[in-house]
Amino acid sequence: MDRYGDALALGVESMDTEHRRLAVMFGEFSDCIKDGGRFDQALQIVQEALALTNVHFANEEALMKRYAYPGIEDEKLQHRNLRLQITTLVGDSLNTGFCDQVTLENLATIERLLYEHISGADRSLARYLIAKGAR
Numbered sequence: 001m002d003r004y005g006d007a008l009a010l011g012v013e014s015m016d017t018e019h020r021r022l023a024v025m026f027g028e029f030s031d032c033i034k035d036g037g038r039f040d041q042a043l044q045i046v047q048e049a050l051a052l053t054n055v056h057f058a059n060e061e062a063l064m065k066r067y068a069y070p071g072i073e074d075e076k077l078q079h080r081n082l083r084l085q086i087t088t089l090v091g092d093s094l095n096t097g098f099c100d101q102v103t104l105e106n107l108a109t110i111e112r113l114l115y116e117h118i119s120g121a122d123r124s125l126a127r128y129l130i131a132k133g134a135r
Helices: 013-034 040-067 074-096 101-129
Strands: none
Touching: 013 040, 013 074, 013 101, 040 074, 040 101, 074 101
């Protein structure tokens, strides 16, 4: 089971597909860290997840531009901030070399940040896009 589930389905297929994939990848990253410190595998997974994050944000920003989303500048700033926060937390989690309480908190924070962004800003964006005819 992925950590995304239907609770965060927004109704815009491209966004939902990428959100699910990101949730799975960041979940796999977390599992690698928690399961005895498979840091080499975790690094490979999270590099792919961060690359997909960049693609996903670019795709969302293209949708916002295409449909003249009025909150585009705020959303772009949120993407930039989220990218920085997640990259910092990932780096700290990998640099310790073991799974301790701080690492567990970092992993929980990454999951929370993703959930909050999808259920907040992205949900508002999806409603707007759907009203404009996007699916």
